Amino acid sequence: MATIYDVSVLAGVSLATVSRVMNKNARVSEKTRQKVLDAMNELGYRPNAVAQSLASSRSNSVGILVSELQGQFYGAMLSGIEAELRAAGKHVIITAGHSNEADEIDGIEFLIDRSCDALILHVEAVSDDYLIQLSKSPVPVVLINRKIDEISDNCISLDNEKGGYLATRALIDQGHKKIAYISGPKWKADAQGRLAGHRRALAESNLDYDSELVVEGNYQESGGVDAMKFLLAQKRPFTAVVCANDETASGAITICRENGIKMPEELSIVGFDNIIFAGHLYPKLTTMDYPIVEMGQMAARLTLKNTYQTKGATIQNLFEPQLVVRDSIQPVLKNAVDTSA
Amino acid sequence: MATIYDVSVLAGVSLATVSRVMNKNARVSEKTRQKVLDAMNELGYRPNAVAQSLASSRSNSVGILVSELQGQFYGAMLSGIEAELRAAGKHVIITAGHSNEADEIDGIEFLIDRSCDALILHVEAVSDDYLIQLSKSPVPVVLINRKIDEISDNCISLDNEKGGYLATRALIDQGHKKIAYISGPKWKADAQGRLAGHRRALAESNLDYDSELVVEGNYQESGGVDAMKFLLAQKRPFTAVVCANDETASGAITICRENGIKMPEELSIVGFDNIIFAGHLYPKLTTMDYPIVEMGQMAARLTLKNTYQTKGATIQNLFEPQLVVRDSIQPVLKNAVDTSA
DNA sequence: TTGTAAGCGTTATCAT
């Protein structure tokens, strides 16, 4: 592999000059510029990124930490970020935090150690304090799906509480009174927010909050499956269920169908996230749109602005979820799930 | 940020000694070892990964290139790889190739420039020659979902042709004779393989290959949607359709339902990949299982073996797809899609 | 077992 030295020799100039033509900033005479460029071509020269990083403590790449590599939500988020960054000529280093503190910290340190120019994090387990501290370090950080007041400028987040509220509200507006809820893992902030919104909607309409109808899932199909089995086994009537995300809803729907429950006639369902699949479920899922691709782009844009001085970008820190009405809800009739079946 | 120098001073030893305790290989007296460890702790020392890479041309991380960050298939693949590698203490740098040659090459060079110790690639656009050439370079390469004879030891692939064959065969066995096919992008090798298998199954049973019933999709829901619309508009009868992957099937199913076509009574459908969602579609999708998680793990294991001398690993290069029967197919009756509807 | 010192391939500060 040719080095900058080889190029300098072939071009008959100094190392410094070669470096200058690579980093377009400094002025170099057009003539020597060409000589150098030619030499580079002839040698098939490619700068050693590691050496560049060491010398300049920049890397032209931003580190991304996401909870899981799997899942439509994360996939969409990564796509949004990557597309925007790549368009700006930046590269992306992605790693996973697995929703647990040790892995998240490990991942963050890995990214920093690779001298990423900036970080975009979707972290769940790590504490606010840690992040506040982190944001004081030299490497710019953008948080996605998390809002911390002290560093709110660096947060791109969704109003989860409002989403939970709107989801439940959609059901209440259709006359539902017994509304079950399959939550995400309760230690997660977004799961808490959504559930809080659910409770607010209930309270606002003077509906009781029945803790027996609230069960914790895992944001995955399997959680929806288990939770719905549990709800049905309880034989406690409900006419609608809001699921903390679409995967959960999908699992729940599967179990309902296996139990011969007609949707939406006998049971209305609303999901959360509006992943691509939501529109292909049967019944097509009414859900809260989580503009995760746009938010990913926004996070990237914020990074570009903070770190690479890209200008002209308007930053939107808080996004609003929006109800997407499809086929999975309908007005309540006398259609409580027959718990004696 | 503390450097190795700070540690050496505090511990009262030389740089080399500190380096030695970090790289457990060389022998260091237990006493000095402790002194160094203490100093590291006291300073909160973290080695500079970039400097390490530059000096040693190793990075303890492997580069992964995948076509898209989005999609259940890629997500599963990434998870499989990452889990295995992380368990071995290796990190992962992920980037996307977007199924086009320029981006794929760009991504590969990016990874090499980061001095990844090895590469695991899911590439589609780049030529065999390029990859053969690449595999002669110092950095070990493992290819996933691609088989190139000259470097078959480094390939972890699925027998796509057999999968296509088996999928169609399942339908033929149920008496179907008019079988439509929604392909993946025809320039992709796996799409070609699957379609070839389809044709072989047809030929074997003396069924005509009707090119009017073969339409090209994009491996996504949208492609399934468009393709099925097209097939239905043709008013050319068929009693079954095999879709080149599950997303495609999902889109196709949506359109069928919108057109009042009963599945599987009026139309049998089989997918390919067996992504998680397949079991939650309605009807539950019969599909070819693509053991992508295992294959990802295997790719990781092969990398570990080649690059880090991990031993005791048995490598399986070729995987077999397997039919997973669910609810989306049934024996043919007189149930051709009513094209006069 | 431990220390010395020469790289690794760039960038960046001074001179010129």
Next chain:
DNA sequence: ATGATAACGCTTACAA
């Protein structure tokens, strides 16, 4: 506009 040369933080012969 160009050239020397000292970092950057670590690894690794080679000595001791």
